[in-house]
Structure formats: C-alpha cells, structure tokens
Amino acid sequence: MKYAIDEQGYYGAFGGAYIPEMLYANIQALKERYKELIREDAFNQELDQLLHDYVGRPSPLYYAARLSTHYNTRIYLKREDLNHTGAHKINNTIGQILLAQKMGKRRIIAETGAGQHGVATATVCALMGLECKVYMGAKDILRQSPNVARMRLLGAEVIPVHSGSETLKDATNEAIRDWISHPETTHYIIGSVVGPDPYPDMVAHFQSVISKEIRVQLQQHTGSPLPTAVIACVGGGSNAAGAFHHFLDEASVQLIAVEAAGKGLDTGYTAATMAQGSPGLIHGSRTYLMQSPDGQITEPYSISAGLDYPGIGPLHAHLYVSKRASYLQATDDEALQAAYRLMRLEGIIPALETAHALAVLEKESFMPDDKVVLCLSGRGDKDLETYIKHKDDEQD
Amino acid sequence: MNRIDCLFNTKKNRILSVYCTAGYPCLNSTVTVIKTLSEQGVDMIEIGIPFSDPVADGPVIQQSNTVALKNGMTLALLLEQLKEIRTVTSVPLILMGYLNPILQYGMEALLKQAKACGIDGLIIPDLPLREYEQAYQSLFAQYGIAMIFLITPQTAPERIREIDRLSTGFVYMVTAASTTGRQSSFTTQQTHYFEAIQKMDLRNPVLAGFGIHDHTGFHTVCQYVQGAIVGSGFIKAIATGGDAALQDTIPHFIKSLYS
Numbered sequence: 001m002k003y004a005i006d007e008q009g010y011y012g013a014f015g016g017a018y019i020p021e022m023l024y025a026n027i028q029a030l031k032e033r034y035k036e037l038i039r040e041d042a043f044n045q046e047l048d049q050l051l052h053d054y055v056g057r058p059s060p061l062y063y064a065a066r067l068s069t070h071y072n073t074r075i076y077l078k079r080e081d082l083n084h085t086g087a088h089k090i091n092n093t094i095g096q097i098l099l100a101q102k103m104g105k106r107r108i109i110a111e112t113g114a115g116q117h118g119v120a121t122a123t124v125c126a127l128m129g130l131e132c133k134v135y136m137g138a139k140d141i142l143r144q145s146p147n148v149a150r151m152r153l154l155g156a157e158v159i160p161v162h163s164g165s166e167t168l169k170d171a172t173n174e175a176i177r178d179w180i181s182h183p184e185t186t187h188y189i190i191g192s193v194v195g196p197d198p199y200p201d202m203v204a205h206f207q208s209v210i211s212k213e214i215r216v217q218l219q220q221h222t223g224s225p226l227p228t229a230v231i232a233c234v235g236g237g238s239n240a241a242g243a244f245h246h247f248l249d250e251a252s253v254q255l256i257a258v259e260a261a262g263k264g265l266d267t268g269y270t271a272a273t274m275a276q277g278s279p280g281l282i283h284g285s286r287t288y289l290m291q292s293p294d295g296q297i298t299e300p301y302s303i304s305a306g307l308d309y310p311g312i313g314p315l316h317a318h319l320y321v322s323k324r325a326s327y328l329q330a331t332d333d334e335a336l337q338a339a340y341r342l343m344r345l346e347g348i349i350p351a352l353e354t355a356h357a358l359a360v361l362e363k364e365s366f367m368p369d370d371k372v373v374l375c376l377s378g379r380g381d382k383d384l385e386t387y388i389k390h391k392d393d394e395q396d
Numbered sequence: 397m398n399r400i401d402c403l404f405n406t407k408k409n410r411i412l413s414v415y416c417t418a419g420y421p422c423l424n425s426t427v428t429v430i431k432t433l434s435e436q437g438v439d440m441i442e443i444g445i446p447f448s449d450p451v452a453d454g455p456v457i458q459q460s461n462t463v464a465l466k467n468g469m470t471l472a473l474l475l476e477q478l479k480e481i482r483t484v485t486s487v488p489l490i491l492m493g494y495l496n497p498i499l500q501y502g503m504e505a506l507l508k509q510a511k512a513c514g515i516d517g518l519i520i521p522d523l524p525l526r527e528y529e530q531a532y533q534s535l536f537a538q539y540g541i542a543m544i545f546l547i548t549p550q551t552a553p554e555r556i557r558e559i560d561r562l563s564t565g566f567v568y569m570v571t572a573a574s575t576t577g578r579q580s581s582f583t584t585q586q587t588h589y590f591e592a593i594q595k596m597d598l599r600n601p602v603l604a605g606f607g608i609h610d611h612t613g614f615h616t617v618c619q620y621v622q623g624a625i626v627g628s629g630f631i632k633a634i635a636t637g638g639d640a641a642l643q644d645t646i647p648h649f650i651k652s653l654y655s
C-alpha cells in the first residue's frame with residue numbers, strides 16, 4: 001500500500017496530530033483501540049452485519065444508460081444515496097459508534113455541515129441508545145433545515161454555532177472544545193477524513209467499503225474490477241477516500257476529486273482548497289487549507305454546505321502533491337446544472353455536494369468504451385428548497 | 397540567565413502571570429497593557445498571538461482574538477510593536493500562539509525576532525512534543541528561548557515526566573478538563589490533582605492556569621504550585637472602555653487578585 005498512513009500517522013508530509021494536550025490521552029486511547037478492533041473478527045462481523053441489514057449495503061453500482069449516451073461514454077453510479085439516511089456518511093458513523101461503545105463512551109458529539117453526517121450520527125446514537133449532541137453552523141442550520149428537523153426527531157440536540165463563518169469549520173471547532181471539556185465520557189465522531197490522527201485513516205477505513213464493493217460489482221458488470229476513472233466530490237474528502245481506497249495502487253485507474261469553486265476561483269467566494277490553499281494546519285492535521293499570508297484560516301464559501309470547508313483531509317494533500325489524484329473544481333452554477341441534468345436523464349435527485357462531481361462530466365472527456373465510476377455520495381432531499389429556488393430564478 | 401529562570405530563582409511563590417491578547421482591545425493597546433501590568437507588579441506577562449480558530453480557548457479569549465484580528469493584528473505587526481518593549485518592562489515575556497500562524501511566519505524567523513525583542517519563552521499548545529524534540533528543541537536552545545508545555549488532569553504520570561524533561565522555564569498546569577475561562581470554584585478532585593502534581597516534585601516550576609480569575613482561585617492554587625496564570629478574567633476586565641480605560645481597569649483588576 002503505497003499511499004497508506006505510516007506508523008507516525010502521516011501520509012507523506014501530511015497528517016499528524018496537532019492537538020492541545022487536553023486531547024492527547026483521548027486521541028491516544030482512540031488510536032490504540034481502533035487499531036486493535038479492526039483486527040478483531042467479532043468487531044468486523046458486527047460491522048458487516050449492520051452495514052448489510054441496517055444500512056442496506058451493498059449499495060448498487062448502477063449503469064446510467066441515458067447519462068452515458070449523453071456523454072458518449074460508460075458511466076456507473078455508485079449509489080451511496082440509497083443508503084439508510086441518504087448518504088455515504090453512515091458507513092463511518094456505524095463504524096465509529098461500535099468503537100465508541102467498545103470504549104465505554106456514553107455521550108457522542110459530532111459536527112455537521114450539510115447535516116448528513118449529523119443525521120447519520122443521530123441515527124446510530126438512537127440505534128445504540130447513546131446521548132447525542134451535534135454542532136452545526138447557524139448558516140447551515142438555515143440552509144439545511146430538513147436535516148435539522150430529522151436530527152431532532154431522532155433525539156439529538158442540535159447546537160447552533162455562531163462563531164466565524166457559522167459553517168462547518170466553526171462547528172468542528174465547537175465540537176473539539178466540547179471534547180476538551182468532556183474527555184472521559186465522550187467520543188467525538190468526526191464526519192470526514194480530517195482531524196488529528198487516527199481520524200483520517202479511521203474514517204477512510206470505514207468508507208473504504210465503497211471501493212471494495214465497486215471492484216466486485218464492476219467485475220460483474222464488465223468482467224474487470226478496474227474502471228478507467230473514479231470521480232467523487234471532496235469537502236473533507238471521505239466519500240472520495242472511500243471510493244479511491246482500493247484503487248490507489250492501481251496505476252491505470254484515474255482518480256478525480258472535485259472541489260467546490262463556489263462563485264468562481266478568483267471571486268473570494270470559494271471552497272476550493274487545493275486550487276486556492278497552501279500547506280498548514282487545520283483541525284489538528286497538517287494538510288492543505290485556505291489561509292491568509294498570516295496563517296489565519298479563511299472563511300470559505302460554497303452553495304453546498306457539505307463542501308463549504310477551508311481544509312481537506314491529509315490523504316488528499318498527499319495524493320495531490322504525489323500527483324496520484326487530480327483535483328478539479330466546479331462552481332455553484334455548474335453543480336446546479338449538473339444536478340438538473342441528472343434529475344431529467346436518470347430520475348435521480350442528487351445532493352448538492354454530489355452535483356459537483358457530476359459537473360466534471362462536462363469538462364473531462366472520456367472515450368466511448370471508458371468505464372467511469374462516479375460516487376453518488378448522497379441524495380438531494382435536503383436540497384430541494386435550493387433546487388426549486390434556483391430553477392424559479394432561471395425561469396424568471 | 398533567561399528572565400524566567402531568574403524570576404523562579406528569586407521568587408518561590410505567589411507568582412502572578414497575566415495573559416493578554418496582542419492588539420486587544422485596540423490595535424495599539426499591546427504595549428500599554430504590558431507597561432501597565434508590569435507597573436502593577438505582575439511577575440510575568442503572556443502575550444497571545446491572535447488566531448482565527450483558537451480551539452483550546454473559551455468564548456472570552458475567542459472574542460478577544462476575533463477583535464484583535466479585526467483590528468489588524470498579525471504576528472509580524474506584533475513583533476514590530478514589541479521592538480522597544482525592553483525599554484518599558486523588565487518582567488519575563490512569553491508569546492502564546494497556535495502553531496499555524498507561527499509556521500507561516502517561520503519558526504526560526506520567529507525565534508530570531510523574539511530574541512531581538514527580548515522575549516523569554518513560547519507556549520504553542522498544538523505543537524506535538526515529538527515534533528518539538530525532533531525539529532525545534534535545538535533551535536530554542538540556540539536562541540535561549542524557553543518552551544513551556546501544558547499538562548492536564550488527563551496527562552498520565554510518565555507523560556508528565558516527559559513533558560517536564562522537555563519543558564524549559566516552567567510547566568503549565570491546566571487546572572481542569574476545559575477550555576480557557578470556564579469554571580468558578582475548584583472541586584476536591586481538582587485539589588487532589590494539584591496535590592499529586594506538587595508531590596511529583598518536577599524539575600521545572602509549575603504555574604496553574606485556566607479558570608483562575610479572582611483572589612480565591614489565585615490563593616488556592618498557590619498552596620500547591622508556584623503561582624498562577626490569569627487570562628479570561630483579565631480580558632473581561634479590560635473589555636470595555638477601549639484604550640482610554642486601561643489605566644483604571646488594569647490596576648483595579650490586579651489589585652483585586654492580590655488583596
């Protein structure tokens with residue numbers, strides 16, 4: 001595994017655990033327990049069982065015939081939107097809730113942007129009967145209100161965060177502060193491949209089921225487990241990490257990650273970390289982030305709450321500098337158009353995050369017999385208001 | 397000898413260190429605050445380098461960081477403001493800041509400038525011990541700047557020894573599992589922890605910080621360790637009235653801690 005994490009918790013020059021001493025003992029205990037548990041058969045059986053019976057895995061790999069005709073290539077959609085709770089996020093929360101349970105934690109905290117991770121966390125907390133607090137930026141609470149209601153119905157407390165840009169970065173800060181104040185009772189379920197070691201590796205591990213299944217399913221569809229390309233959107237980068245994982249060492253497979261360009265790269269309203277960022281530290285990890293020359297973290301912008309984050313997981317920073325994956329960008333408008341196109345061509349309403357991945361099909365050209373796998377990370381129920389509003393604006 | 401070591405050699409107890417945020421309440425308050433604090437007889441001053449995402453800090457210090465950044469404070473500007481600081485104070489001065497702004501400035505560049513200004517030590521709460529040891533320890537020694545690490549109630553005894561071994565100047569004992577500025581009075585569990593640290597008889601002096609904001613808190617921790625660091629309480633005390641009020645608010649607050 002050329003792109004695996006090393007013993008010190010780094011992917012090449014990126015990763016590590018840049019945390020205040022208050023979290024050291026927790027992070028250390030988590031790292032040890034995680035490494036033990038993923039080697040235990042009983043743990044893996046319990047995890048697989050829940051993924052199968054509760055989440056509904058394997059998620060289908062669907063040959064999108066009309067979309068394929070439209071782009072004159074072969075496109076396969078990995079249907080993470082069909083998982084219980086409607087996105088890939090639950091793959092990770094199921095894994096982490098089992099871990100938290102084994103560690104004897106009684107209280108769960110999480111941050112959320114789009115609310116998908118918050119819903120997935122609230123769901124597994126209800127499943128296991130654990131107390132759940134979700135931190136969410138005040139701006140995201142407004143734009144993803146259906147998910148706020150879902151979390152509350154599931155018994156979670158949603159705590160609005162008013163600091164900074166009132167989005168995902170600030171919700172993450174607040175969750176970290178909560179953990180500092182409740183180190184003994186609480187497990188923090190981070191929602192993406194970000195944060196201090198072991199989170200990036202752990203979340204990628206729990207998401208890697210995506211590419212594990214793709215290999216088997218593509219073999220059934222086409223007689224070969226290897227696609228020409230895998231495309232996924234990146235906020236922190238967990239669905240991309242999961243979709244790339246089992247192809248990282250397959251040099252023939254092109255890996256394409258798509259960031260949110262917001263209103264455009266040079267407008268000052270963007271969340272395109274690779275395009276606009278530089279190496280530094282965010283949320284305990286050395287990676288790429290958007291920052292001022294003085295090292296202050298920049299407030300990002302994207303129409304999509306799940307991609308509205310100024311950092312990216314350290315694995316992606318490593319894949320970027322080692323040129324193993326390419327990082328492309330899609331604007332708000334390009335994402336919206338791609339979403340409308342998928343609705344009409346395939347009868348699927350994607351999440352706004354996912355729509356960014358779809359937008360790349362307009363820019364990258366593939367050959368007719370290429371096999372392109374696109375990770376359909378989530379469904380768009382939470383985004384209906386945005387879709388309807390922009391459609392109306394277009395028609396006015 | 398480093399001013400921090402001098403201080404601990406000559407004064408064994410009731411050491412008061414006060415935390416202020418650079419560029420707060422106004423951009424040019426930094427020097428006034430330092431000068432006024434040392435005129436009031438505080439033993440040491442910790443100058444916070446403002447950061448957009450201070451995860452170990454509670455609402456009061458977060459707010460002061462936000463205001464300072466809005467005022468236009470940067471690490472480069474702070475070092476500019478501190479150029480003549482040794483003409484106004486002789487107390488030990490410590491810079492406290494999160495690692496990212498420091499990395500962007502450059503660790504060695506910072507040490508060099510800090511040395512030139514007469515800064516005595518650094519606190520970087522998110523710098524891992526191992527990285528310090530491998531990448532920076534010899535640089536700190538070369539520039540004669542102390543590196544102060546934190547311990548908390550969750551830090552295991554072997555790790556406290558390790559932190560004590562790597563720290564210079566003093567060890568910063570965080571009083572509770574908490575961000576800055578959170579609590580009011582100490583529980584028996586906390587005083588047991590203070591006692592345990594006292595019994596460990598570390599090679600470095602120990603100062604207690606987080607949640608100490610009045611005479612009682614200061615007095616309590618001084619029974620176990622050499623002194624205390626007061627942050628949020630001070631920031632709150634100087635929050636209103638801008639620059640003009642500092643001549644009143646600072647003496648008033650410091651007197652309330654001592655008496």
Ligand SMILES: Cc1ncc(COP(=O)(O)O)c(C=O)c1O
Pocket residue numbers: 087088113114115116117191192193233234235236237238239240305306307351353354377378379
């Ligand atoms: C459907 C969906 N896709 C993607 C993301 C982005 O997260 P990540 O980059 O970790 O996959 C989110 C985050 O909320 C999401 O809800």
